[in-house]
Amino acid sequence: MHGLDYNEFLSQISGFLCGYYLLIAAMNWLFALYRWKNKGESRLALAWACVGLVSLILAAMSVAGNPDVIRYISFNETIKGGIDALMSPTTYSVGSLLILLVMFRYREVLVRPNVAWLGLNGMMFFMGLSLADQDFAAIVTKPDNVPIVGLIFLLAFFTWLATSKAVENDRRIANGELPLEATEPEREKVLVWPDLVYTELICMIALTAVMLLWAILLQAPLEEPASSVKTPNPSKAPWYFLGLQEMLVYYDPWMAGVVLPSMIVAGLMAIPYIDFNKKGNGYYTINERKFAYLTFQFGFLVLWVTLIIMGTFLRGPNWNFFGFYEYWDSHAVEAMNNVDLSQYFWVGMLNQPLPKPDPDAAFLTKVLVIAQRECVGIVLLIGYFAILPPLLAMWDKKRLFQPMYKRMGLIRYMVMTNLMLWMALLPIKMLARWVFSMKYFIAIPEYFINF
Amino acid sequence: MPSLGDIIRNSQIWKSIFRHPAPVDRRNRIVVMLTNFFLHLHPVSAKKQGIALSYTWCMGGVTFFLFLVETVTGVLLMFYYRPTIEWAYADILTLRDATSLGILRELHRWGAHAMVITVWLHMYRVFLTGSYKPPREFNWVIGVILLLLTLLLSFTGYLLPWDQLAIWAITVGSNMARATPFLGYEGPGAQLLTVGGIDMITNASDARFGLLGARFVGEETLNRFYVLHCIAIPLGVALLLAVHFWRVRKDGGISGPM
CATH class of the missing domain: 1.20.810.10 (Cytochrome Bc1 Complex; Chain C)
Structure with missing residues (x-):
């Protein structure tokens, strides 16, 4: 969208912005109407109606695309600069983890309809106020990125739905009642025609309508004809693989592109065989399976989804990090002064040069010298996968690991802990990179084994 | 005087495709699930909670x-x-x-x-x-x-x-x-x-x-x-x-x- 004059850009986006604010207004009025009936919520309902009114005013202000008016309904440069300055891979990743933990801790408050609605309004107004920024609009409205915007809202909605059902069930279980799904009226058998087939039919019709609308409103992207000499910058994989591409920052291709994805698939397949918890089968609950729940959410929401969002929206030319409102400058240079663990050990601690394998020596001699050079990393790696799990079981006697070991047996326990340790490799490398500028724990460029 | 709908539903062609009356009563709602190739993917009945x-x-x-x-x-x-x-x-x-x-x-x-x-x-x-x-x-x-x-x-x-x-x-x-x-x-x-x-x-x-x-x-x-x-x-x-x-x-x- 660059190359466009700002006024031209505004005249293009204003129509969409107006429709967007009208949508928010309509949503809020419907919600106000829906909450109106609830006892003691008439004041809140009134407040939502007012939010709708504000959104209507914003729609009116944006419709003409006049920069002097739109200035008042978009973030100003100070706020945008502040947000950009705060954002980095570190704050983004740590921030998303913290947000997950806060949401988990205060889930009982956050799932209340009015609170959740406030959150949705917050998300939508943030988008709206940002869209008048040319750089933000350029990445969010890129046709292939639109599904990810959709994914964010869909995930937020379904996470809310599932969590509110789980919170309700957990409350019932704590009171000695059955989860909702297990109550007598819910277990009643009903005929699939009409109760299920009609639901399916309505879903199909609604989905067909959505797909047609989407297809009519947004043209599928088609760039210049393929050319093997003109490399675009950034070159990105399809959006669902951008989490993996983000891992390339921290690991070499054989890890980030082959081994870790294989471990993700293996780990997913192993879930039913290592989760021995018999509770929480066939109903929404969090309290009865906290460990499995948190592990999965960490893997899915933090490591998979937020990395995709980062890879799509925040990684620009040369895979450099750019804030939401920053111009994707292909000449920006990021300093890379990362150091290997072996360097830290030999040069930093022992004040010696790195042991160097003689290129003409026999294979075994070379391997021995390399092993000597990388000894710290190798010991750490073996300790991490082989010694840490038993240590955990010995140290944590009551709560998690030792009871697990006792119920699962040695092999299943080791498989489970090793899969979790594989998952933890990414955040560990991230931390090591941010704190110690760690390049490789084990660096064996001679055999392409950099780890 | 039978209506056009009745004529169609009583025709040999219609009856060769749908071998039972419309699924408006309990019996035929069960039969439709059993006799239709596409619907027989489903069971006849299910728990209310499961299909919500x-x-x-x-x-x-x-x-x-x-x-x-x-x-x-x-x-x-x-x-x-x-x-x-x-x-x-x-x-x-x-x-x-x-x-x-x-x-x-x-x-x-x-x-x-x-x-x-x-x-x-x-x-x-x-x-x-x-x-x-x-x-x-x-x-x-x-x-x-x-x-x-x-x-x-x-x-x-x-x-x-x-x-x-x-x-x-x-x-x-x-x-x-x-x-x-x-x-x-x-x-x-x-x-x-x-x-x-x-x-x-x-x-x-x-x-x-x-x-x-x-x-x-x-x-x-x-x-x-x-x-x-x-x-x-x-x-x-x-x-x-x-x-x-x-x-x-x-x-x-x-x-x-x-």
């Missing part, structure tokens, strides 16, 4: 429906598209500019994105309700393979428009295969696979070459991805879908509290 939209989100069904949308639009797109370097891009241009109501490619592309998302949401729901637990462990494993095939379908389709977006996304993605341990020529251990001093794994024999059919994304890759996208992977998906649905029934229907 707020419980299942209908995401499995939506994913299957999107697969059908992709199949139909995909077949129609094949009428217009030739998978060669000379024609691929030109055919997409023609499709965009010269066909009336040309939203076929839009439906297909957005449907593919949507399908990836709905597969994830379906798995999310299955996890959050603990539905992968016994006796449904194996169906979860099949589901993971279906997830993988969905991603591969989308990935192979990404190349077909043969524009800059396509070849570079596939180049970035397939470059990973070059680093496969032992099987990629820049992967760890590949150097060790030598016979009499001759490397077994070169850039013309490694995993990436197998994927692309060449040293770089080119004519052979387009053909290979086209066949994978239109025939090989859809067949695999169709087979596994059948197993997946069948196992849902055999493992006790939609999950619910024991």
